[in-house]
Amino acid sequence: xxxxxxxxQKHILVCTNERPAGSSRxxxxxCGGAGIRLRFAELLKxxxxxxxxxxxKTGCLDVCELGPxxxxxxxxxxxxxxxxxxxxxxxxxxxxxxxIVERLAAGPAxxxxxxxxxxxx
Numbered sequence: 001x002x003x004x005x006x007x008x009q010k011h012i013l014v015c016t017n018e019r020p021a022g023s024s025r026x027x028x029x030x031c032g033g034a035g036i037r038l039r040f041a042e043l044l045k046x047x048x049x050x051x052x053x054x055x056x057k058t059g060c061l062d063v064c065e066l067g068p069x070x071x072x073x074x075x076x077x078x079x080x081x082x083x084x085x086x087x088x089x090x091x092x093x094x095x096x097x098x099x100i101v102e103r104l105a106a107g108p109a110x111x112x113x114x115x116x117x118x119x120x121x
Contacts, residue, residue: 006074010053010095012040013071017060028067032084033057036068039087043095053095065117066110078106 014037018029027033040055061069066080072094079090079101086104093099 008052008054010075011073012037012053012055012095013058013061013073014040014055015059015061015064015067015069016057017064019064025064026067027060027064028069031068033068035084036070036082036087039084040070040091040095043087043091047096049095063106063114066106066114075100079104080106080110 014033015028016033016037017027019025019027034057037055037057044050044053044055061071063069063078063080068080068082070079070082070090071077072079072090075094075098077094077100079086082090082104086101090101090104093101
């Protein structure tokens with residue numbers, strides 16, 4: 001349940017971090033993060049939620065290997081591997097309601113995958 005005293009009922013964070021060319025790590029910005037955030041902003045406007053829900057671009061959330069990454073608060077839902085075509089489903093499920101898009105939600109398997117990717121690097 002959202003805090004009625006908070007400025008927003010929900011907050012969507014979208015990583016738009018862009019690493020320099022030649023970086024050893026991928027970045028959400030180069031994988032479509034900016035377009036994903038823009039689509040969330042459009043949906044908020046279309047549904048009359050501007051001022052109630054915020055879609056913010058962020059710098060690195062430190063999981064770009066699993067990106068693009070979207071986090072929805074206050075549920076603390078981490079979505080990984082998000083593509084533009086996933087935004088509507090996340091919006092309908094986790095923003096308009098309090099559900100989870102299971103196929104994109106990060107859980108123990110995704111965090112283990114990230115750990116293994118970093119161990120190999």
